Amino acid sequence: MSNEIYKLFNQSFDSLEAFADTISEHLKCPVTIEDANHHLLAYSSHDDETDQARVSTIIGRRVPERVINRFWKDGVIPKLNHSDEPLVIPTIDEIGLRNRVAISIRKNEEVLGYIWVVDVNGTLTTEHLDLLKLAAQKARNQLLQLNLQNKKKERNEQEFLWQMITGDVVNHDSIEKELVRIGLKKGQPVAILVFSFKQMSKELYNQLTYISKTTQKMKILIHTLDENHWITLVAPKNSTTFIEETEQFIQSFCEQIKERFETRVEAVGCGYPKETFPIISESYNEANAVLRLKKLFPRELETVHFYHELGAFRYIDLLKRTPELQKLTSNPALEKLAAYDKDNQTNLMETLETVLDYEDRLTEAAKKLHCHINTLNYRLKRIKEITMIDIKDPVQKIGLYFDIKLFRKSV
Missing domain, CATH: 3.30.450.40 (GAF domain)
Known part of the structure; x- marks a missing residue:
């Protein structure tokens, strides 16, 4: 040359x-x-x-x-x-x-x-x-x-995000002005999505940043870390299609992080979009509530991303966080069944929970329990004899579902 x-x-x-x-x-x-x-x-x-x-x-x-x-x-x-x-x-x-x-x-x-x-x-x-x-x-x-300039800008934006989700900034206009500077369209709502990982590293954080900057399925305004949680502030295109848009984004995101970097997302919690920015902390709390319950009930809530998808577990969460209500939810029948399992080396409690999970789909429940349908019917008969529980009674059935989930997490 x-x-x-x-x-x-x-x-x-x-x-x-x-x-x-x-x-x-x-x-x-x-x-x-x-x-x-x-x-x-x-x-x-x-x-x-x-x-x-x-x-x-x-x-x-x-x-x-x-x-x-x-x-x-x-x-x-x-x-x-x-x-x-x-x-x-x-x-x-x-x-x-x-x-x-x-x-x-x-x-x-x-x-x-x-x-x-x-x-x-x-x-x-x-x-x-x-x-x-x-x-x-x-x-x-x-x-x-x-x-270096971009990293300094990113640190300032992350600090601003924490101020938003902790309620340290409460003026809508000043928040909107800053978000518009970052890239939000005026009048556009924002929401919090939280991705949970088994462990976080600098390399993984850089990979998450890369995907956040290259994805065009959802606009990520700011992102930050809280231990093994990657917190994102997103701007949905439309509040009415937010759930569909978010589900598509989550699917794409999880596929990319797995295929490109051989990393798996443990869980995702999504808050709802807010048009009044001082209450963005509510979106953060909604996302965290989903993650907290997914950690307690990973099997039942594996595919859940939004608070409304928690169904009955929303009330289970309320019961778990209210000591006065917990005192009212002890179920002698379940305690008796657990004692029988312990004394006889059986798994009738698991059988009962599985049947409740699958409602009246006994064939699927039997498959999950790896037993014949006749064996399952015998176990249900034995459960009724021990506990006097009638799972065909809808009132008992609903209460029992709550009780068994609470009981399983308290033993």
């Missing part, structure tokens, strides 16, 4: 746009520069020799999610994230992508961003790729400075 090229990239640039134009001028190809979360930082001018993926990126100021998903599926982004070498990417017509060459901008193992070159005619040579490596090294310091 000539000394002129080295001198060219050793000069100071007024902006990343000027830097992108310089790369483009020497490669004779359109160039874009992105941050680590695929948000557009700069792009060179271009003629008709470009592609739809680049046009969409420039218009939306970030790479379309369908393009990111395809790059993960094809292994493009993992390769870029673990190498300092340029990567040649052949045409992918389904996402409007023509021949590309890309390189990551890195400091040690941390990816700061990417340089993308549209190589429409496949004219880039080895010397051009060496120039691209030099450009990535030159861009490192500029993106480091930008990264």
Whole structure:
């Protein structure tokens, strides 16, 4: 590579746009520069020799999610994230992508961003790729400075989120003004979603941040951590379709974190959208209530995300948190059945709970208990003899369901 090229990239640039134009001028190809979360930082001018993926990126100021998903599926982004070498990417017509060459901008193992070159005619040579490596090294310091600014901004936003969910800020207009600055549309509601993980690490937090910045299924305004809980403030597109929108987002999020990073979400709790911002703490409390009960009853509430989906467990939660009511919920019949199980090495309590869980679907209950339907009927007859419980009586049945859930968590 000539000394002129080295001198060219050793000069100071007024902006990343000027830097992108310089790369483009020497490669004779359109160039874009992105941050680590695929948000557009700069792009060179271009003629008709470009592609739809680049046009969409420039218009939306970030790479379309369908393009990111395809790059993960094809292994493009993992390769870029673990190498300092340029990567040649052949045409992918389904996402409007023509021949590309890309390189990551890195400091040690941390990816700061990417340089993308549209190589429409496949004219880039080895010397051009060496120039691209030099450009990535030159861009490192500029993106480091930008990264520091973004981290400071993120810390300030996280502090603001905690002020909201703890009720330290109570003026609607001042909260809305700050949220609009962050990216909320005026008049748009906000809600809290909380994702629970088995354990949290810096690497996992970075992965969560990456997904939050690249997803386009739901707008995540702010996110922060509370031990192993990832708390997000989201802006739904529409309050009336919030539940459907959120369910789609959760499914996509859980799939991405599993497929890309081999991490599993333990549980998700969702609060409802609030148009009055000083009461956003209510949304946080709703999400936390779901997580608290899912932890106590993981089997029964495995697929639950919203408070209204808890059903009878909403009242079980109330009973558990009210000592005066707990005194009224002791059930001698259950205590007698538990004592019989202990003395006779049986599992009649489990049988009773399973039958209540499956209501009148005895065949499914028998399958769950790994026994024949006749065996199940015999056990139910024995339970009635021991306890005088009549599970066909709807009043007894409803009360028994509450009692057995409370009893199981108190023994």
